[in-house]
Amino acid sequence: MRQVQPVPPYGFAQQTIAFQEDVRREVNRGMSYNAVSANYQTKDERFVGVDSTGGAVTITLATRDLARGKQFTIKDVGGGAGSNNITVATEGSETIDGAATQTISTNYGSLNIFSNGINWFIA
DSSP states (O other): OOOOOOOOOTTHHHHHHHHHHHHHHHHHTTOOEEEESSOEEOOSOSEEEEOOTTSOEEEEEOGGGOOTTOEEEEEESSSOTTTSOEEEEESSSOOBTTBSEEEEOSTTOEEEEEEOSSSEEEO
């Protein structure tokens, strides 16, 4: 008897391949990642993994990182943001969606932001 493999919804395979290609391009471009568990100021990386299980943490977006098209992802990798919030702040007068700070307050939550060269915006 011939076995039939389930077929994913149309376009799913193409989307998966496209995502994998995007990740591969980022790695080849020198994508950087930092894992932190204390207050931290960004240093030109793209991803910051935060473990706040030991206490609240503030991630400060350095003004020197403010460049048009720059993107950051800040992720609660420890699963503690529900109890110990992760605050994302700016170093200077720039804002994040019009506010001085944004807060990750759900376990394993994340914040994806991008810059227009002047301010930061939630993606």
